Amino acid sequence: MRCYRFDSFGLENLHISNVEPTEPGPGEVAIDVRAFSLNYRDLLVVRGAYNPKLSLPATPVSDGAGVVAAVGEGVTRVRKKDPVMTQFVADWIDGPFEKRFVGSTLGVPGPGLASERVILPERAVVPMPKGYDFEQASTLPIAALTAWSVLVTEGGLEPGGTVLTLGTGGVSIFALQLGKAMGARVIITSSSDEKLQRAKELGADHTINYRENPRWDKTVLELTERRGADIVVETAGIATMTSSMKAAAAGGVVGVLGGVTGLRGEIDIAPLAMKRLRVTGILVDSRAHFEKLTEFLETHPIEPVIDRKFAFEELPEALRHMESGSHFGKIVVEV
Numbered sequence: 001m002r003c004y005r006f007d008s009f010g011l012e013n014l015h016i017s018n019v020e021p022t023e024p025g026p027g028e029v030a031i032d033v034r035a036f037s038l039n040y041r042d043l044l045v046v047r048g049a050y051n052p053k054l055s056l057p058a059t060p061v062s063d064g065a066g067v068v069a070a071v072g073e074g075v076t077r078v079r080k081k082d083p084v085m086t087q088f089v090a091d092w093i094d095g096p097f098e099k100r101f102v103g104s105t106l107g108v109p110g111p112g113l114a115s116e117r118v119i120l121p122e123r124a125v126v127p128m129p130k131g132y133d134f135e136q137a138s139t140l141p142i143a144a145l146t147a148w149s150v151l152v153t154e155g156g157l158e159p160g161g162t163v164l165t166l167g168t169g170g171v172s173i174f175a176l177q178l179g180k181a182m183g184a185r186v187i188i189t190s191s192s193d194e195k196l197q198r199a200k201e202l203g204a205d206h207t208i209n210y211r212e213n214p215r216w217d218k219t220v221l222e223l224t225e226r227r228g229a230d231i232v233v234e235t236a237g238i239a240t241m242t243s244s245m246k247a248a249a250a251g252g253v254v255g256v257l258g259g260v261t262g263l264r265g266e267i268d269i270a271p272l273a274m275k276r277l278r279v280t281g282i283l284v285d286s287r288a289h290f291e292k293l294t295e296f297l298e299t300h301p302i303e304p305v306i307d308r309k310f311a312f313e314e315l316p317e318a319l320r321h322m323e324s325g326s327h328f329g330k331i332v333v334e335v
């Protein structure tokens with residue numbers, strides 16, 4: 001079977017290897033991967049920015065969908081031929097997050113999905129929602145579940161609530177779509193008017209170009225009768241953190257999940273106390289919440305926005321497309 005590996009950091013070192021497929025052991029399943037989607041994390045992993053001490057060679061890519069090809073002894077959750085998606089934090093089944101779960105994330109340190117076949121513990125797969133094909137389902141385990149984690153698990157979004165989501169990448173577009181499906185008012189920012197127009201077509205109530213309008217936090221207050229957003233999906237990192245807190249409503253939730261603009265620097269904590277904000281760290285979500293999300297999608301179908309599909313052989317090109325930042329929504333690789 002073919003599988004991507006990198007022996008040293010850098011996109012230029014990512015290559016396809018032919019390796020002997022292995023059989024699933026007790027409690028494990030073999031998945032024939034049909035599609036995987038890219039997340040910003042995958043770029044960081046391959047570049048060496050995610051974990052410079054990562055032991056190499058490694059196989060990247062953190063989420064995907066496929067068919068159960070074989071099951072090991074004692075497996076009860078799935079059967080051969082079932083269409084399934086991967087659970088990114090493989091050991092986080094339910095309940096509160098525990099530090100040890102970090103060691104079970106897929107696409108390092110756990111197995112990567114940039115492979116024709118992957119062996120996973122049976123606990124790390126979730127049945128695909130009805131009505132979704134493999135390409136669409138491959139976008140759900142990280143981007144959609146992360147948006148769900150901020151909006152529902154942490155944010156407790158109610159119909160009529162206001163969501164502010166930053167940028168038009170994978171997570172943010174799912175936050176827009178899920179927010180609208182739950183009856184929220186959604187404000188979205190982008191560097192591009194063309195992308196904002198597409199966001200409007202997906203139902204965004206208000207759009208702000210953060211490049212032309214660096215005080216977008218003030219605009220959010222103006223758009224919300226000076227109340228601010230109940231939930232902020234903070235995808236962008238240190239450069240936007242202070243403005244995100246300024247744009248939040250009193251008692252609002254700021255879900256901090258991304259670092260596209262960097263992780264370290266100065267922030268102004270005044271709004272945090274003065275508005276009694278709940279600034280909460282997000283690491284995708286548990287399998288139990290992934291199952292709730294898939295249930296929701298079966299009754300409120302959302303068509304994932306796939307910016308572009310690439311062939312398996314084109315993974316480096318697909319990652320470069322992500323690096324360019326020109327995409328809107330998700331980038332998918334067909335296997």
Ligand SMILES: NC(=O)c1ccc[n+]([C@@H]2O[C@H](COP(=O)([O-])OP(=O)(O)OC[C@H]3O[C@@H](n4cnc5c(N)ncnc54)[C@H](OP(=O)(O)O)[C@@H]3O)[C@@H](O)[C@H]2O)c1
Nearest residue numbers: 040146167168169170171190191257258259260282283284
């Ligand atoms: N902690 C978690 O559980 C978790 C899960 C998923 C992702 N993440 C992280 O969340 C971030 C987003 O992930 P993704 O997969 O959605 O990435 P992505 O698809 O690459 O999207 C990144 C987007 O960030 C936007 N952006 C860049 N600078 C910005 C700024 N100054 N203000 C507002 N938006 C800005 C851009 O939007 P425009 O092109 O519209 O300007 C870009 O499209 C990444 O840092 C990723 O590592 C974390």
